[in-house]
Amino acid sequence: MLYILVMCPFMLPIGIGIIRFRDTCAEALVFFKERNITSKLEAYELLGQVNTKVFPSIVKGDRSKSVLFEACKLAASLNEMDDPSKMWKMVGDVWVEMLGYAASQCRGFDHAQQLEKGGELLTHVWLLMAHLGISEHFKINEGHGRVKLAVT
Structure with missing residues (x-):
């Protein structure tokens, strides 16, 4: 789906997909750069430790359309199964x-x-x-x- 979003966006419903993709990439880059993450394993472990109890809209408002937090929340829910x-x-x-x-x-x-x-x-x-x-x-x-x- 990510490939389609980036390479063939005309095939997906018109909407906010590209904006979400760009905001999510930007948020991930800042997140990893602030923490000096150099490997995929470090990134995986750190994302698994994200506090999913506090919603990001409370922390940074609703301007960002990133889904990084929601992905961390979903991963935490799946890991709890x-x-x-x-x-x-x-x-x-x-x-x-x-x-x-x-x-x-x-x-x-x-x-x-x-x-x-x-x-x-x-x-x-x-x-x-x-x-x-x-x-x-x-x-x-x-x-x-x-x-x-x-x-x-």
Whole structure:
């Protein structure tokens, strides 16, 4: 999804995604620079120690659109789960929901353009949803004829 956001933003719903991405990157860079973080392991450990009890809007207002805090809060919630299979089930369910939503919000023209280049995962999800009849783009609610099978 991050790849799509950065490389093919036209495929995602119009909104605040790029602003959130930039603010989150900027906040992460400041966070790591202030603490002189040099490795991924240090970054992971430090983000795991973020106090998720106090909301960032209380500390810095609502100007930033970063989701770094929400990511830390989600990670803390997932780490608190006792059963790893339940955790991965939740992660998988969220990703499927995000993929389905993003795929259905993209215009058919943009999907067609991506198919010329081999297609993105989002486009393949969109096609699968259309094939299974779970896409709003292809639903026919009224006026469709019914086929009657006649056996002779």
